Amino acid sequence: MMEAQNVYPSFVYHMELGNDTQISEFLLLGLSEEPELQPLLFGLFLSLYLITVCGNLLIILATISDSHLHTPMYFFLSNLSFADICFTSTTVPKMLVNIQTQSKVITYAGCITQMFFFTVFAGLDVFLLNAMAYDRYVAICHPLHYTVIMNPWLCMLLVLASWTMSVLHSLLYSLMVSWLSFCTDLEIPHFFCELNQVVRLACSDAFLNDMVRYFTAMSLAGSSLTYVLYSYCKIVFSIRAIPSAQGKYKAFSTCASHLSVVSLFYCTSLGVYLSAGNTHSSHSSAAASVMYTVVTPMLNPFIYSLRNKAISRALKRCFERETVKGPLILGLQN
Secondary structure, eight states: OHHHHHHSOTTTEEEOSTTOEEEOEEEEOOSOOOGGGHHHHHHHHHHHHHHHHHHHHHHHHHHHHOGGGOSHHHHHHHHHHHHHHHHHHTTHHHHHHHHHHTOOEEEHHHHHHHHHHHHHHHHHHHHHHHHHHHHHHHHHHOGGGHHHHTOHHHHHHHHHHHHHHHHHHHHHHHHHHHTSOBOSOOEESSSSOOHHHHHHTBOSOOHHHHHHHHHHHHHHHHHHHHHHHHHHHHHHHHHHTOSSHHHHHHHHHHHHHHHHHHHHHHHHHHHHHHHHTTOSOHHHHHHHHHIIIIIHHHHHHHHHHHHOHHHHHHHHHHHHHHHHHHHHHHHHHO
16 A cells, blocks of 8 residues: 555645546746756845835825825826735745745645736736726816716726726636646746646646637737727827927826836737747746736836826825924924
8 A cells, every 4th residue: 555655646636536636736947947046036036026015005105195196097006006016926925935945836726826816916907007098088088077087986986897807807717727637747837827837737628728718818908908009099189189289298298107007018918928829938938927927017116106297296295204204203202
């Protein structure tokens, strides 16, 4: 009996009734298997993660603390910042733990959970960027009706709809992956449980899974990008009709930050997935995916704080209040 047990390692998978194999763990190979690179990767990704969290928290703090930013545009921006924090937090902390503990293991349940939340917050980013595009379209093309159209109830409804569609979309993917059966090849050449990489490991027929994933992903990305482009075409035509050059600049400057974030998000994510089919190196694909999973959420706060004067002023006022408050409290205590 002992010899029979040693043939199949119990920590990798266990057998159930019939011929189906239910695995219990995957191995995340990460960005590199070179031991000397692990400290460098740990320091780099820890720094990027801390910058991402702090930068997006500052955006949320600025929009909450400054009454001038209590508008639909900044309401959506604070939700986008929250989504970016969660988006990065689904992948980077696990990667850092694996590097620190020199372990590559992630449980089957942990992998499915990571895929679920990663897809939720990726979809939430897409839907929130669409809501922000609609907000800019109404502000530029229908300025006299802006406050009536973009009322608080509609803003809350758009955010709630974004959450609902993101969760349902992610739940579909997670359920379809959980129906697949896996064999003994459990190594994922990535630093997180990336959906395409996990499906490739399945030893059962994944044709239906692939068709549903590609159809829903292309429908979501295609319709979202089409709407954003349509909105900005209408915005450009409206801006061109403004008689003064100063008015044109002011109108366009309100859209510049959002347009920069949209361009960065779609260019990096689409670039990774379009190049994934042309590269034979899974590690190259994993390295490229760092752009939209880590770098883009980190850059968003910088784009909005540098290109948006209202955010810059709000952050400055916030820091000035804290600077004044500190000596004042110390003086009262003394």
